[in-house]
Amino acid sequence: MNRLNTPIQFIKGVGPKRAKLLRKINIETVKDLLYYFPRAYDDRRKTDKIINVRNGEKANLKVIVVGSPSIVKPKKSLSIVKVPVRDETGLAFLIWFNQEYIKKQFKIGEVLKVSGKVKRVFNEIQIQNPIFEREGENEKIGKIVPIYPLTKNLKNGDMVKLVRNVLDEYLYYIEDIMPEYIKEKYNLCSIYTAISNIHFPKDRYSYIEAKRRLVFEELFILQLGLRLIRNKYVENSQGIRFLQVNEIDELISSLPFELTNAQKRVYKEICLDMESNRPMNRLVQGDVGSGKTIIAVLAMFKAVKSGYQAVMMAPTEILATQHYENVSNLLERFGIKVSLLVGSMSSKKKKEILDKIREGTIDIVIGTHALIQKNVKFHKLGLAITDEQHRFGVRQRAILSQKGLNPDVLVMTATPIPRTLALILYGDLDISIIDELPPGRKKVKTYVVNSSMKKRVYDFIKREINKGRQAYIVCPLIEESDTLDLQSAIKLYEELKNNIFKNLRLGLLHGKLSATEKDVIMAKFKNREIDILVSTTVIEVGVNIPNANIMVIENAERFGLSQLHQLRGRVGRGEHQSYCILINESRSKISIERMKIMEKSNNGFEISEKDLEIRGPGEFFGTKQHGLPDLKIANLFTDIKMLKIAQKEVFQLLKEDPFLELPKHSSLKQKIYEIFEEKLNDISLN
Numbered sequence: 001m002n003r004l005n006t007p008i009q010f011i012k013g014v015g016p017k018r019a020k021l022l023r024k025i026n027i028e029t030v031k032d033l034l035y036y037f038p039r040a041y042d043d044r045r046k047t048d049k050i051i052n053v054r055n056g057e058k059a060n061l062k063v064i065v066v067g068s069p070s071i072v073k074p075k076k077s078l079s080i081v082k083v084p085v086r087d088e089t090g091l092a093f094l095i096w097f098n099q100e101y102i103k104k105q106f107k108i109g110e111v112l113k114v115s116g117k118v119k120r121v122f123n124e125i126q127i128q129n130p131i132f133e134r135e136g137e138n139e140k141i142g143k144i145v146p147i148y149p150l151t152k153n154l155k156n157g158d159m160v161k162l163v164r165n166v167l168d169e170y171l172y173y174i175e176d177i178m179p180e181y182i183k184e185k186y187n188l189c190s191i192y193t194a195i196s197n198i199h200f201p202k203d204r205y206s207y208i209e210a211k212r213r214l215v216f217e218e219l220f221i222l223q224l225g226l227r228l229i230r231n232k233y234v235e236n237s238q239g240i241r242f243l244q245v246n247e248i249d250e251l252i253s254s255l256p257f258e259l260t261n262a263q264k265r266v267y268k269e270i271c272l273d274m275e276s277n278r279p280m281n282r283l284v285q286g287d288v289g290s291g292k293t294i295i296a297v298l299a300m301f302k303a304v305k306s307g308y309q310a311v312m313m314a315p316t317e318i319l320a321t322q323h324y325e326n327v328s329n330l331l332e333r334f335g336i337k338v339s340l341l342v343g344s345m346s347s348k349k350k351k352e353i354l355d356k357i358r359e360g361t362i363d364i365v366i367g368t369h370a371l372i373q374k375n376v377k378f379h380k381l382g383l384a385i386t387d388e389q390h391r392f393g394v395r396q397r398a399i400l401s402q403k404g405l406n407p408d409v410l411v412m413t414a415t416p417i418p419r420t421l422a423l424i425l426y427g428d429l430d431i432s433i434i435d436e437l438p439p440g441r442k443k444v445k446t447y448v449v450n451s452s453m454k455k456r457v458y459d460f461i462k463r464e465i466n467k468g469r470q471a472y473i474v475c476p477l478i479e480e481s482d483t484l485d486l487q488s489a490i491k492l493y494e495e496l497k498n499n500i501f502k503n504l505r506l507g508l509l510h511g512k513l514s515a516t517e518k519d520v521i522m523a524k525f526k527n528r529e530i531d532i533l534v535s536t537t538v539i540e541v542g543v544n545i546p547n548a549n550i551m552v553i554e555n556a557e558r559f560g561l562s563q564l565h566q567l568r569g570r571v572g573r574g575e576h577q578s579y580c581i582l583i584n585e586s587r588s589k590i591s592i593e594r595m596k597i598m599e600k601s602n603n604g605f606e607i608s609e610k611d612l613e614i615r616g617p618g619e620f621f622g623t624k625q626h627g628l629p630d631l632k633i634a635n636l637f638t639d640i641k642m643l644k645i646a647q648k649e650v651f652q653l654l655k656e657d658p659f660l661e662l663p664k665h666s667s668l669k670q671k672i673y674e675i676f677e678e679k680l681n682d683i684s685l686n
């Protein structure tokens, strides 16, 4: 057995009780402990003088005991031990509460190093509950002490001792998996120095060096693992060879527009994947309105004309319905049978569709989560597309594709993120980017206003509606409570309908409506029977109504920038000049700064980068949701430079050894299998 896997309760001084506490913080083995990094450090290197200490702050002192310890009992339940000490600048008292036994530990004249919090009580300087050691001892004071994330009843001092013990005995059982040439090239210290110094740094420099090495390793391993999964998947599975379909030119030339160069390039990349015998596993990233849908349509056409079925899963019924309408309009005249499958359908209707899917009389199914239910069985599924993937988990994507035998997989996302990060979050996919908007799109004019300007905003909406346009008004999202969210939308709707826009036709859309009710409202808005659609963020993704040209967002400060960009993307989709009005109720500097970014930029990639900068990656996208292992020390945003370097090295290494089969990479491979075991095993089962 690898000694690092020694269960923690077998370590001296641990025992079952402490082992239980350690398990609470996910420390089960020696290795877990060695990789349990401090959350902060207490620098106890410098010595203060009594004359300089400040009330409420921590002080490290070197003192001499100048009198016998005394015990004071101000009340029955409280006893205070007081030990008088001094240095060359003044007098102080070491204080302990209800710990009478401690009194015996001091002798007059002995020198102590103490560290604790200063409290001034009347004219007395007290150091309360200090830690202390005698001259010559060198355990707790005079150095940088790690502070660990703890749990109830587990003391930092005990953790420090434990880590020290384990380091002494087990450090050299860790294997240094980083290839030598990489360590040399980037001047990275050994894993031994890194692990030992991250727990007990001698100084700032040794801490920085340790952290740099560990961050690099973490990012390197993460990316290597993801790319290895991709390589294995591509290698192991026999995919479908779709045909070159000439009829597709007819479809393309029947479109009311010419494909942009970016669309042509991405389409070509998809064709190459589909025509090869390896299964496609590709992400299409594009800014809002860049025309991702047509790419999906072309891929589905190709699949069907090659004799297979295709499926497309969208996150909401509104979006699924919209896709269904588009796709059937475009493809039915080519003899392709398209069908919709959503949760709200009657069971009779559902059964009818499910039968047809199973028999193969339906070629393309478009739907929501309903598609991943057990009862959905395909006759011959060849292509699985998920739209707006960030709303689904990796697992759901996998379930969908398991409904075929290694179908090609296409993932479409409307949240543009910087390429470097896309490579992490979608590291097991190949990436295509549509980085060009269709020609002639007018920039959405964006204005940030505060609520005092509302009347002007409403007058402006009236004028545009008189010209035949339509508007969206989106209400703030209150995440903790759907009910409040709903109330605020209803309240606003009532007020607008009964007062401000009395003579106009308003509709209200929110998540609590049934799917049919939502459909009715969307259809009315589309048919111009509604002038203003008041909505919660259910409208956020993908809705395409080109005649709507105004997007007003109430309490815009409550949204993430990428989300605002998504919402804004609902307008500017037709020939009319469009407007986005952000009502910002916050005076905070950060809020104003964020709103300014929206005024200035219309580029989703740029905006997501800023959003990431301001909100941090944790909130931007939960790594958990993407099924990635937790990062212990690296930070996807602040360590972006390191991320890029690690990415470069991973690509280089896999070029030479795509499956880590060379003996020199055996320990790397082992580590990756430890971390990504489940995923890699899944693949070998295919």
Ligand SMILES: Nc1ncnc2c1ncn2[C@@H]1O[C@H](COP(=O)(O)OP(=O)(O)OP(=O)(O)O)[C@@H](O)[C@H]1O
Residues within 6 Å of the ligand: 257, 258, 259, 260, 263, 286, 287, 288, 289, 290, 291, 292, 293, 294, 414, 438, 439, 541, 542, 543, 544, 546, 569, 573
């Ligand atoms: N090359 C093109 N030239 C002109 N119009 C196009 C082109 N490609 C797509 N469109 C049109 O642009 C609009 C937006 O396309 P689509 O709905 O596919 O965008 P999207 O990329 O899915 O954006 P979102 O993520 O915002 O939904 C549609 O009305 C579509 O018909």
